[in-house]
Amino acid sequence: MAEAQAPAPATQDKPSSNLTKVDQAAVLLMTLGEGDAAEVLKHMGPKEVQRIGTAMSSLTNIEQHEVEAVLSGFLDEVRTLTGLGMGADSYIRNMLVTALGEDKANGLIDRILLGGNTTGLDTLKWMEARSVADIIRNEHPQIQAIVIAYLDPDQSAEIMSYFQDKVRLDIMMRVAALDTVQPSALQELNDILEKQFSGNASSQTKAMGGYKVAAEIMNNLDSSIEADLMESIKESDEDMGNQIQDLMFVFDNLKDVDDRGIQVLLREVSSESLIVALKGSDEVLKEKIFKNMSKRAAELLRDDLEAKGPVRVSEVEAAQKEILTIARRMADAGEIMLGGGGEQMM
Structure with a gap:
C-alpha cells in the first residue's frame, strides 16, 4: 500500500484593502502613533x-483585516524600493512624476534637484487665502501673478476672489502669459516675504504659469466670477481667452470620463444636484449618465428631468x-480619471 501523501500546506492569500489610497495612508499613520x-x-x-487629516477624522470602525491589508501593502512597497544609493536623481524624478503627475511634479523636481530657493512662497501655502491676498495686495501685478501661478489652483482661485474685477x-492675463521666471526674481520675492536673503539660486529658469495654470485656476473660481473674468479676458485678448477655455475642464467634459469613473462619481452626487445640472446639458452627456445607472434609476432620472420645470441658468x-468640485476632489484622490478640456456647451 502506498504511503498516504501529506496534504500540502494551504497558501494564505495576502489581505487586500478596499480603502482609497488616502484612507490607507491615514490608517498607516494612525498605526504609527502620534509622535x-x-x-x-x-x-x-x-x-x-x-x-490625510480629513481622512483620519472620518475613519470609523476600521476592521482588523483592513489594517492588516494596509500594513501588508506598505511592506510590499518598501521591499520594492531600490532608490537608495546610485541614481538618486533619476529615482526621485520618477517617483515624483508617478506620485503627482508630470505637471505637478516638475516644479517640485526643480526645487529638489536644482536647488531652487522657494521657502517664502511655500509658506504661503499654509496661510488662509484672505491673508495671502492681503500680503500681495499692494505688490506689483507681476509679483501677484507669480504668487498666483505658484500656489495650488484651488488656493489661487480663492485668493483671486478677494480682488476686484x-x-x-x-493678474489672470499675466499668469497666462507667464512662461519661465528667473531665479533672481524668485529670490527677490522670497526676500519680500521672509525679510531675509538666503540660499544660492539655480542657474536655470523656473517654469511657471501659462494657459494651463490659468485654466486650472479658472476651474476653481465661483461660476459668476469665472464667467465675468473669461468674458473680460476675451475682450482684451480673444485668442488667449479661447486657449484658456479650451484647457478648462467643464461639465460637458464629463462625457470624456470613462464609465467606471462616472459610476464612482454618481455615488457621491445628490439626485437633486444631478437633475438640475443635467437641465443645461446636451443629450450625449445625458445618455452617458443614463447608461451608467441601473435601468430603474435611469428611468426615474428621465422622469424627474421631464417633470422638472424651467431652471434658472445660475442654478x-x-x-x-x-x-x-466633487469630480476634481475624487481625481486628486486617484479615485477617478478626468478627461481633457474643452469648451462648455450650455
Whole structure:
C-alpha cells in the first residue's frame, strides 16, 4: 500500500484593502502613533496634510483585516524600493512624476534637484487665502501673478476672489502669459516675504504659469466670477481667452470620463444636484449618465428631468460647479480619471 501523501500546506492569500489610497495612508499613520505620525506629516505639503487629516477624522470602525491589508501593502512597497544609493536623481524624478503627475511634479523636481530657493512662497501655502491676498495686495501685478501661478489652483482661485474685477483680469492675463521666471526674481520675492536673503539660486529658469495654470485656476473660481473674468479676458485678448477655455475642464467634459469613473462619481452626487445640472446639458452627456445607472434609476432620472420645470441658468451653473468640485476632489484622490478640456456647451 502506498504511503498516504501529506496534504500540502494551504497558501494564505495576502489581505487586500478596499480603502482609497488616502484612507490607507491615514490608517498607516494612525498605526504609527502620534509622535511618528507627526514626523511623517512634517514632510508633506499643506494639501496632503489636510487631505490625510480629513481622512483620519472620518475613519470609523476600521476592521482588523483592513489594517492588516494596509500594513501588508506598505511592506510590499518598501521591499520594492531600490532608490537608495546610485541614481538618486533619476529615482526621485520618477517617483515624483508617478506620485503627482508630470505637471505637478516638475516644479517640485526643480526645487529638489536644482536647488531652487522657494521657502517664502511655500509658506504661503499654509496661510488662509484672505491673508495671502492681503500680503500681495499692494505688490506689483507681476509679483501677484507669480504668487498666483505658484500656489495650488484651488488656493489661487480663492485668493483671486478677494480682488476686484479689474485686478483679477490683470493678474489672470499675466499668469497666462507667464512662461519661465528667473531665479533672481524668485529670490527677490522670497526676500519680500521672509525679510531675509538666503540660499544660492539655480542657474536655470523656473517654469511657471501659462494657459494651463490659468485654466486650472479658472476651474476653481465661483461660476459668476469665472464667467465675468473669461468674458473680460476675451475682450482684451480673444485668442488667449479661447486657449484658456479650451484647457478648462467643464461639465460637458464629463462625457470624456470613462464609465467606471462616472459610476464612482454618481455615488457621491445628490439626485437633486444631478437633475438640475443635467437641465443645461446636451443629450450625449445625458445618455452617458443614463447608461451608467441601473435601468430603474435611469428611468426615474428621465422622469424627474421631464417633470422638472424651467431652471434658472445660475442654478444650473451652481449645480454643475458642485459636481465638478466633487469630480476634481475624487481625481486628486486617484479615485477617478478626468478627461481633457474643452469648451462648455450650455
